[in-house]
Amino acid sequence: MEVLGTEVEPLLMLSSALLVYGLFLLWRLFEQRRNQNCYLIEYACFKPPDYRKLPTNMCGDIILRNKNLGLSELRFLLKVIVNSGIGEETYGPTTVIEGREASVTHNDALSEMEECFVGTLDELFRKTGVSPREIDTLVVNVSMLAPSPSLAAMIVNHYKMREDIKVFNISGMGCSASLVSIDLVQHMFKSNRKMKAVVVTSESIAPCWYPGCDKSMLLGNCLFRCGGCSILLTNDCSYRHRAKFILKCLVRTHLGANDEAFNCCMQREDDTGTLGFHLGKNLPKAATRAFFENLRMLAPRILPLREIFLFSVRKYLQKLKGSKDVQAEGTPRVNFKAGVDHFCIHTGGAAVIEGIGRSMGLNQYDLEPAWMTLHRFGNTSAGSLWYVLGYMEGKRRLKKKDRVMMLSFGAGFKCNSCMWEVNRDLENPGVWEDCIDKYPLQDLTNPFMEMYGWIHDEEAIVNYVKEHPEYADIAAKRAPATARSS
Amino acid sequence: MPSEAPPALLSSVKLKYVKLGYQYLVNHFLTLVLVPLIAGVALEIARRGPEELLSLWQSLQLDLIHILCSVFALVLVATVYFMSRPRPIYLVDYALFKPPFTCRVPYATFMEHIRLIGNLDAKGVDFQMRILERSGLGEETCLPPANHYIPPTPTMEASRAEAQMVIFSALDSLFERTGLKPKDVDILIVNCSLFSPTPSLSAMVVNKYKMRSNIRSFNLSGMGCSAGLISIDLARDLLQAHPNSNAVVVSTEIITPNWYAGNQRSMLLPNCLFRMGGAAILLSNRPRDSRRAKYRLLHVVRTHKGADDKAYRCVYEEEDAQGNCGISLSKDLMAIAGEALKSNITTIGPLVLPASEQLLFLFSLIARKILNRKIRPYIPDFKQAFEHFCIHAGGRAVIDELQKNLELSAEHVEASRMTLHRFGNTSSSSLWYELNYIEAKGRMRRGDRVWQIGFGSGFKCNSAVWRCNRTIKTPFEGPWSDCIHRYPVDIPDVVKL
Numbered sequence: 001m002e003v004l005g006t007e008v009e010p011l012l013m014l015s016s017a018l019l020v021y022g023l024f025l026l027w028r029l030f031e032q033r034r035n036q037n038c039y040l041i042e043y044a045c046f047k048p049p050d051y052r053k054l055p056t057n058m059c060g061d062i063i064l065r066n067k068n069l070g071l072s073e074l075r076f077l078l079k080v081i082v083n084s085g086i087g088e089e090t091y092g093p094t095t096v097i098e099g100r101e102a103s104v105t106h107n108d109a110l111s112e113m114e115e116c117f118v119g120t121l122d123e124l125f126r127k128t129g130v131s132p133r134e135i136d137t138l139v140v141n142v143s144m145l146a147p148s149p150s151l152a153a154m155i156v157n158h159y160k161m162r163e164d165i166k167v168f169n170i171s172g173m174g175c176s177a178s179l180v181s182i183d184l185v186q187h188m189f190k191s192n193r194k195m196k197a198v199v200v201t202s203e204s205i206a207p208c209w210y211p212g213c214d215k216s217m218l219l220g221n222c223l224f225r226c227g228g229c230s231i232l233l234t235n236d237c238s239y240r241h242r243a244k245f246i247l248k249c250l251v252r253t254h255l256g257a258n259d260e261a262f263n264c265c266m267q268r269e270d271d272t273g274t275l276g277f278h279l280g281k282n283l284p285k286a287a288t289r290a291f292f293e294n295l296r297m298l299a300p301r302i303l304p305l306r307e308i309f310l311f312s313v314r315k316y317l318q319k320l321k322g323s324k325d326v327q328a329e330g331t332p333r334v335n336f337k338a339g340v341d342h343f344c345i346h347t348g349g350a351a352v353i354e355g356i357g358r359s360m361g362l363n364q365y366d367l368e369p370a371w372m373t374l375h376r377f378g379n380t381s382a383g384s385l386w387y388v389l390g391y392m393e394g395k396r397r398l399k400k401k402d403r404v405m406m407l408s409f410g411a412g413f414k415c416n417s418c419m420w421e422v423n424r425d426l427e428n429p430g431v432w433e434d435c436i437d438k439y440p441l442q443d444l445t446n447p448f449m450e451m452y453g454w455i456h457d458e459e460a461i462v463n464y465v466k467e468h469p470e471y472a473d474i475a476a477k478r479a480p481a482t483a484r485s486s
Numbered sequence: 487m488p489s490e491a492p493p494a495l496l497s498s499v500k501l502k503y504v505k506l507g508y509q510y511l512v513n514h515f516l517t518l519v520l521v522p523l524i525a526g527v528a529l530e531i532a533r534r535g536p537e538e539l540l541s542l543w544q545s546l547q548l549d550l551i552h553i554l555c556s557v558f559a560l561v562l563v564a565t566v567y568f569m570s571r572p573r574p575i576y577l578v579d580y581a582l583f584k585p586p587f588t589c590r591v592p593y594a595t596f597m598e599h600i601r602l603i604g605n606l607d608a609k610g611v612d613f614q615m616r617i618l619e620r621s622g623l624g625e626e627t628c629l630p631p632a633n634h635y636i637p638p639t640p641t642m643e644a645s646r647a648e649a650q651m652v653i654f655s656a657l658d659s660l661f662e663r664t665g666l667k668p669k670d671v672d673i674l675i676v677n678c679s680l681f682s683p684t685p686s687l688s689a690m691v692v693n694k695y696k697m698r699s700n701i702r703s704f705n706l707s708g709m710g711c712s713a714g715l716i717s718i719d720l721a722r723d724l725l726q727a728h729p730n731s732n733a734v735v736v737s738t739e740i741i742t743p744n745w746y747a748g749n750q751r752s753m754l755l756p757n758c759l760f761r762m763g764g765a766a767i768l769l770s771n772r773p774r775d776s777r778r779a780k781y782r783l784l785h786v787v788r789t790h791k792g793a794d795d796k797a798y799r800c801v802y803e804e805e806d807a808q809g810n811c812g813i814s815l816s817k818d819l820m821a822i823a824g825e826a827l828k829s830n831i832t833t834i835g836p837l838v839l840p841a842s843e844q845l846l847f848l849f850s851l852i853a854r855k856i857l858n859r860k861i862r863p864y865i866p867d868f869k870q871a872f873e874h875f876c877i878h879a880g881g882r883a884v885i886d887e888l889q890k891n892l893e894l895s896a897e898h899v900e901a902s903r904m905t906l907h908r909f910g911n912t913s914s915s916s917l918w919y920e921l922n923y924i925e926a927k928g929r930m931r932r933g934d935r936v937w938q939i940g941f942g943s944g945f946k947c948n949s950a951v952w953r954c955n956r957t958i959k960t961p962f963e964g965p966w967s968d969c970i971h972r973y974p975v976d977i978p979d980v981v982k983l
Contacts, residue, residue, distance in 0.1 A: 015556045022563035029570045106805045146682035148803040148813060149792070150708030153944035156792035163789050163829055167944075168720065171707035172686030184704060184720070191572075191726035253699050256685070256692030267684045269642050277684070293699055412689035 174410025202228025217276030227380025394429030585628035710942025748810030763912025
C-alpha cells in the first residue's frame with residue numbers, strides 16, 4: 001500500500017490507530033481520576049444581627065415566662081445552664097426575642113431559615129466571586145424543618161439558579177448532618193465531571209420551642225442556638241491553588257441498630273401530647289459507643305504507619321502480660337495527635353467536649369476552639385463545626401499541610417468524622433472578626449448562678465420575690481412544687 | 487364533508503408510509519451502508535480465489551512480532567475502554583406496599599367524614615364533593631388509620647406508626663423477594679416529602695433491620711412527588727463511586743400529619759387526592775445481578791424550575807388565615823407542569839430519540855428560525871423511543887395534559903389512570919405502582935424501554951429511563967394481584983355522588 005509516497009504496512013497503520021485511540025482513552029481516564037478530589041474553596045458562617053443576642057438575664061426571663069414549669073424544673077434548668085459553657089452573646093430566633101416563642105407560625109420558621117441562607121450565601125458568593133448560576137449541585141441540611149417546596153428550592157428561587165442544578169434536601173439527620181452532606185457531595189464529585197457544589201447547613205430553632213414541662217425535652221430549649229454555614233466545594237483541580245482545604249477521608253458510623261442508641265435522642269410527644277425533642281439519660285453512653293466505633297474505622301486511615309505499628313505492639317504486649325492487667329489499664333491509648341494537628345469537635349455541650357478530650361488525650365490548647373465556640377455561639381447543631389474551624393483560622397493556627405479532624409454526633413445515633421488537609425496558610429477570621437482578640441477567655445463561668453442562685457433556697461426565694469414582684473408566681477410554685485412530679 | 491374526506495384520508499395514508507420509510511432509512515442508515523459494502527467485499531474474495539488470497543497474505547510480510555504487538559495493542563485498548571465505561575446500574579427488584587382493606591376510603595366514607603369533621607360549610611362540602619367526582623379516584627384507595635378518626639388525629643406517634651406500617655411492609659416484601667439480608671445493604675436512601683422526624687426515617691429503618699454501622703444512609707425530605715427519581719439519581723451516583731455494592735431506595739409519603747383542617751379552597755385538593763402508598767427498590771451494580779435484574783437504568787434527567795417565581799409558588803405549603811397548615815395549589819399548575827416537561831424533554835430527547843426524530847426536530851427548528859416563525863413546532867414522537875410510559879398519577883388533569891402534550895394513546899397512559907383509580911395519588915411511589923401494573927398485565931418484554939416522569943413542588947420535572955432486562959412473567963404477587971383481572975376500568979369524567 002502506498003501512502004504519501006512511502007510504503008506503509010496496513011497492519012502498522014491499524015496498530016498505530018489503535019494505540020492513538022488507547023492513549024486518548026487513557027488520558028480521559030486520567031482526567032476523570034484527577035478531578036475526583038473534594039476541594040473546599042470557601043465557607044461563610046452566619047452571624048445573626050445583634051438584637052438576637054441572648055444574654056443571661058433575657059434567658060432567665062424567657063424560661064420564667066413558661067408558666068407550666070414547677071420549681072424542680074426551674075432548678076434543674078438552672079443547673080443545666082450554669083454548667084453548659086454557653087456565654088452572653090449566643091443568638092436566639094426572632095420569635096423568642098419578641099416574646100412569642102409559644103405561637104410560632106410557618107412563615108416565622110421560613111423567614112428564620114431565609115435570613116440564615118441569604119446571610120451566608122451572599123457572603124460566600126461575594127468572597128469567592130462565583131456566580132449562583134455556576135453552581136451544579138446544592139445540598140441543604142436542616143434537621144427539624146422540611147417544608148414543601150424544600151428549603152433547597154427556596155435557595156434556587158432566591159438566587160435564580162440554573163434549571164439543570166442537582167438539588168438535595170436532607171432532613172432529620174441530626175447535628176452530624178453537615179458531614180452527611182459533605183459525604184453526598186464527595187460521592188457526586190467522584191461520579192461526575194467538573195462541578196461546583198454548595199452545601200448549606202443550619203438548624204431550625206424557632207418552631208421547636210417546647211412549651212411543656214418534661215425535663216428531658218426542656219434541655220433543647222436551653223441548649224440550641226441559631227447558626228448556620230454555607231460551604232463552596234469543587235472537584236475542579238484548576239481551583240487547587242485557591243482552595244482552603246482538601247478532603248482526605250470521611251467516615252460515617254450509624255449505631256441505629258442498637259435500640260438504646262436509637263431512642264436516646266428522639267422527637268416525640270410528651271405525656272400531655274406536646275411535641276418536643278427528648279434527650280435521654282443514656283445519650284452520653286450512646287455517644288461514647290458511636291465515637292469509639294467511628295475511631296476504630298478512622299484511625300487506620302489517618303494515623304501514620306508508625307503509630308499504628310506502635311499501638312499494635314503495645315496491645316500485643318498487654319495481651320501477653322495477662323488478662324488481669326488489661327482490666328486495670330484499659331486499652332492502650334492511641335496517640336491521635338501523631339496524625340492530626342487540629343481537632344474540630346461538635347459543640348454539643350460541655351460534657352461532649354470534655355468527654356472527647358479525655359478519650360483522645362487532648363489538652364487545653366486542642367480543645368480551646370471548641371470551648372470558645374460553645375461560649376460565643378452555643379450549640380448551633382449541624383453548623384457548629386464550621387464556627388470552630390473559623391476560630392482556628394482566626395487564630396492563625398492553620399498552616400499549609402496541617403491536618404484538621406472534624407468530629408460530630410447526631411440523632412440516630414450517628415458519629416461522623418472527616419479529615420481535611422490545609423492547602424495554604426489561612427488567616428481570615430470570618431464570623432469571629434469582631435471578637436477574636438477577646439479570646440481565649442480564661443474564665444468561662446456565666447453569671448447565671450449569681451443571678452438565679454436564689455432559686456435553690458426557700459428563704460432566698462421569698463426575699464427575692466419581695467424585691468421583684470414580677471416573679472410572684474414563683475413563690476406560688478413553692479408549695480405545689482414538691483407534689484408536682486415530672 | 488364526505489367528498490373531502492377520501493382525498494385527505496388517502497394523502498394521510500400516503501404520508502404515513504412516507505414517514506415510515508423515512509424512519510427506516512435514517513434509523514438503519516449504518517446497516518444500509520455496510521450491508522452492500524460487506525456483500526461487495528465477499529464477492530471480491532469469492533472471485534479472487536484461495537491461491538490469490540494466500541499470496542496476498544504472504545505479501546504483507548507479517549511476522550510474529552508484528553502480530554504480537556498488534557494483539558497487545560488491541561487488548562490494551564479494549565481493557566482501557568471497558569475500564570472507563572460507567573458501571574451499569576441494575577434494578578434487581580422492587581416491592582410495593584399493599585394497604586390493608588381496613589384502611590379503605592370509599593366515596594361515601596370520605597364524604598361522610600367531610601360532613602362530620604365540620605370544618606367546611608355547606609358550600610365547602612359541595613366543592614369537596616365536586617373535586618372527588620372529577621378526581622379519577624376509585625373506591626379502594628386507602629388513608630392511614632389516624633385519618634379515619636373524626637376529626638383526624640395527626641400526632642407524631644400516629645405518623646411514625648403509619649411510616650412503620652408502610653415502610654417495613656414494603657421492605658419485608660423486598661428482602662423476601664430478592665433474598666437480600668439487611669446486613670448486606672450498603673446504601674440506604676429514604677425519601678418522604680411531608681414527614682421528617684428526628685431521628686430520620688432512614689435511621690428508623692436501620693434500627694428495625696439492624697443494619698451495619700458503616701451503612702451510607704440519606705434521608706431526603708420536602709422534595710415533592712418527584713423525589714423518588716431524585717433518590718434513584720443519588721443512588722446511581724453513589725453506586726458509581728462504590729463498585730460491587732447495592733442500594734435500597736424507599737419512596738413513600740406519610741399522609742397522617744398532612745390533613746388540612748381548614749376551609750380554603752386552594753388547599754382542599756390534597757385531602758382528596760393523596761393516599762397511602764410506599765415502594766422499596768433494590769439497585770445494584772454487581773455483575774452477578776445482571777442476569778436476575780428486572781431493569782437497567784439508562785438515564786435520569788432532572789429539571790428544576792425554581793428560578794421562576796410563579797413555578798416556585800405553584801405548590802406551596804403555607805398557613806391559611808386561621809393558622810391551619812396546608813398545601814395550596816395555584817391555578818396555573820398545569821401550564822407550569824407543561825413548561826417543566828418541555829424543558830425536561832429538551833434534555834432527554836437527544837439521549838433517547840432515534841436519529842430520524844432528532845433530524846426531523848432539527849429541520850423543524852431550522853425552518854422555524856430561518857423561514858417562518860408561524861410553523862408549528864415539531865413535537866418529537868416519543869412513542870418511537872419508548873414502549874411504556876409511567877406518568878406520575880398526580881391527578882387526572884396532569885395525566886390528561888401529558889397525554890395531549892406527548893400525543894400518547896389511551897393505552898400508553900392506561901397504567902397511570904388505573905393507578906390513580908386503584909391507589910390514588912401516592913406521591914413518589916406512584917411511578918412504581920404504574921410499572922407494576924404494566925408487569926401485571928404481562929406487557930413487559932425484554933428490551934422494552936420505560937419512561938418514568940415525575941413532577942414535584944419546587945417546581946421540578948424529573949424523568950428516568952429504564953430498559954427491561956428480562957421478560958417478566960405473570961402470575962406473580964403484588965398489590966395488583968387480586969384486582970388486575972378487573973382492569974382496565976372505564977373511568978367516567980364525572981362520577982355522580
